Amino acid sequence: MTDVPAAIVHLARSARRVTVLTGAGMSAESGVPTFRDPDVGLWSQYDPMQFATPQGWESDKPMVNAWFLSRVAIVQGTEPNPGHLALAQWGRRPGVDLRIVTQNVDDLHERAGAQVAAHLHGSLFAFRCDRCHRDGPIPPVPAQLAQRLAPTACERCGRGHLRPDIVMFGEVLPSAAVQAAFEACSEADLVLVVGTSGIVYPAAQLPYLAQANGIPVVEIDPNRTAFSAAADHVWRSTAALGLPALVSALDG
Numbered sequence: 001m002t003d004v005p006a007a008i009v010h011l012a013r014s015a016r017r018v019t020v021l022t023g024a025g026m027s028a029e030s031g032v033p034t035f036r037d038p039d040v041g042l043w044s045q046y047d048p049m050q051f052a053t054p055q056g057w058e059s060d061k062p063m064v065n066a067w068f069l070s071r072v073a074i075v076q077g078t079e080p081n082p083g084h085l086a087l088a089q090w091g092r093r094p095g096v097d098l099r100i101v102t103q104n105v106d107d108l109h110e111r112a113g114a115q116v117a118a119h120l121h122g123s124l125f126a127f128r129c130d131r132c133h134r135d136g137p138i139p140p141v142p143a144q145l146a147q148r149l150a151p152t153a154c155e156r157c158g159r160g161h162l163r164p165d166i167v168m169f170g171e172v173l174p175s176a177a178v179q180a181a182f183e184a185c186s187e188a189d190l191v192l193v194v195g196t197s198g199i200v201y202p203a204a205q206l207p208y209l210a211q212a213n214g215i216p217v218v219e220i221d222p223n224r225t226a227f228s229a230a231a232d233h234v235w236r237s238t239a240a241l242g243l244p245a246l247v248s249a250l251d252g
């Protein structure tokens with residue numbers, strides 16, 4: 001069993017309102033690639049300007065659509081890891097108000113049985129038209145993924161194409177999610193930051209907002225992040241090892 005630092009156990013046991021900010025590292029042990037980890041991160045293989053901007057989408061929809069659908073297929077082929085399950089279990093404890101604020105566009109928190117207070121960067125499992133912005137069905141994911149796939153035409157307006165309702169660089173975050181995230185980081189007794197490099201704003205601002213409200217912030221990440229130096233406590237563990245150990249320690 002992983003040893004949880006005593007100060008973190010103490011904070012977790014005494015917290016009634018817990019906010020957990022999660023990033024790509026949360027799902028890494030499920031097999032969903034992160035963005036910036038050396039060699040394996042998506043941005044070491046794909047240019048974010050081509051694959052994650054509205055301009056990139058407009059300039060080559062079949063290429064970007066094929067990439068989106070490959071990411072849908074990857075996530076569909078994974079399962080929640082013990083970290084996702086531990087957070088769901090913590091949220092079911094009597095008297096605990098646990099809010100998950102995630103930058104992840106996967107659905108692994110939900111499949112673990114947790115509710116997500118805010119999907120700051122949207123979801124791979126909600127599609128919308130790039131012209132009229134209305135919802136559309138998730139296109140079927142082909143068994144054989146290709147380099148390029150024609151995007152599905154929008155049946156509602158007949159002018160646009162369906163794209164996942166995820167936030168691309170340069171786009172505005174969904175306002176309801178931002179509001180829920182800011183509330184969750186202003187009202188908690190404890191904020192945990194799990195598996196995010198802490199460099200993409202405005203999400204990266206949330207731990208500092210919590211601290212400005214007097215809330216202790218604990219980082220759980222195997223590597224140093226942009227937030228590490230400011231964190232009240234840092235635990236070099238992983239999501240799938242650290243979170244189950246922490247939740248087990250709540251009853252000790």
Ligand code: OAD
Binds near residue numbers: 028052200239
């Ligand atoms: P990054 O890829 O930038 O950072 C991943 C973090 O997870 C790093 O700090 C790793 O050390 C950590 N990590 C790796 N394996 C881990 C594990 N098993 N357990 C815990 N932590 C682990 O991902 P994000 O910070 O989430 O935006 O990236 C933020 C945003 O940048 C993403 O939401 C995405 C991307 O561009 C959009 O797509 C809009």
